[in-house]
Amino acid sequence: MNVLSAYSIKGGVGKTALAVNLAYALRERGQRTLLLDLDPQGAASFYFRVDCAEKFRMRNAHSMAAGFRRNVRESDFPGLDIIPSNLAYRNFDLVLEGMAKRRKQLRAMLEEFKPDYDVILMDCPPNITLLSENVFRASDIILVPVIPTILSQRTLAQLIDFFRDEELPGKRLRPFFSMVQKRNKMHREMMNALPELHPGFLKTAIPFSADVEKMGLHRKPLLAYSSACEAARAYRALCNEILAPLGPRS
Ligand SMILES: Nc1ncnc2c1ncn2[C@@H]1O[C@H](COP(=O)(O)OP(=O)(O)O)[C@@H](O)[C@H]1O
Numbered sequence: 001m002n003v004l005s006a007y008s009i010k011g012g013v014g015k016t017a018l019a020v021n022l023a024y025a026l027r028e029r030g031q032r033t034l035l036l037d038l039d040p041q042g043a044a045s046f047y048f049r050v051d052c053a054e055k056f057r058m059r060n061a062h063s064m065a066a067g068f069r070r071n072v073r074e075s076d077f078p079g080l081d082i083i084p085s086n087l088a089y090r091n092f093d094l095v096l097e098g099m100a101k102r103r104k105q106l107r108a109m110l111e112e113f114k115p116d117y118d119v120i121l122m123d124c125p126p127n128i129t130l131l132s133e134n135v136f137r138a139s140d141i142i143l144v145p146v147i148p149t150i151l152s153q154r155t156l157a158q159l160i161d162f163f164r165d166e167e168l169p170g171k172r173l174r175p176f177f178s179m180v181q182k183r184n185k186m187h188r189e190m191m192n193a194l195p196e197l198h199p200g201f202l203k204t205a206i207p208f209s210a211d212v213e214k215m216g217l218h219r220k221p222l223l224a225y226s227s228a229c230e231a232a233r234a235y236r237a238l239c240n241e242i243l244a245p246l247g248p249r250s
Pocket residue numbers: 008010011012013014015016017018043178179180206207208209210212213214215231
């Protein structure tokens with residue numbers, strides 16, 4: 001089982017759009033996929049028309065894993081399940097703070113799902129918190145959408161520094177360009193300069209597209225209602241780029 005996450009310190013960069021469409025693309029590729037919506041705002045759950053998770057007590061890793069397990073929902077697409085968001089997730093940091101091995105709890109919880117899924121994909125809230133540190137330690141690949149602007153350069157550099165300072169494996173970070181506007185000169189310049197920040201930059205870039213914004217109207221992944229548009233093809237290419245080096249399922 002491979003654990004992926006859609007993460008950025010910044011909000012509004014395309015994490016949820018990635019998580020929703022990548023989950024769909026993975027399932028198209030025959031990967032049994034579990035999407036775990038860790039953002040209390042619940043946008044990924046909304047796009048998949050899945051209600052908020054039932055509240056559950058988050059006392060320790062065991063009760064959290066049991067709560068997650070009870071809240072697994074089937075999506076409209078066979079082979080893709082969702083653990084929807086839960087307002088209780090806003091207390092994640094508090095709960096994790098009280099636990100032993102507080103940075104490694106999420107990894108332990110996800111172990112439970114190993115027999116049932118090929119991929120777990122987490123949609124993360126923006127920020128850098130104890131939950132984020134759990135995400136970093138639980139993920140094999142951390143996908144970081146980067147809009148090609150100066151501010152994004154800054155936040156990506158902060159994340160890379162954090163990994164170095166905390167001795168986390170930086171090669172797990174896989175930034176990629178998100179919401180790219182090729183006619184925008186600054187975007188083009190940043191796309192030349194930014195990959196120097198990190199050797200793991202993915203080749204695939206997701207274009208800015210009004211089709212993506214319509215996910216809120218359709219309440220399904222872009223790939224399900226506009227399968228051949230440029231952005232949908234980009235999400236599939238990104239999926240292929242990620243899957244290529246992953247080993248066989250275990
Ligand atoms: N490639 C894209 N092109 C155009 N709009 C996009 C694209 N990706 C995301 N959006 C829109 O930008 C907003 C923020 O995207 P979202 O995926 O929710 O970001 P995050 O999860 O990082 O906060 C949403 O309104 C979404 O529809």
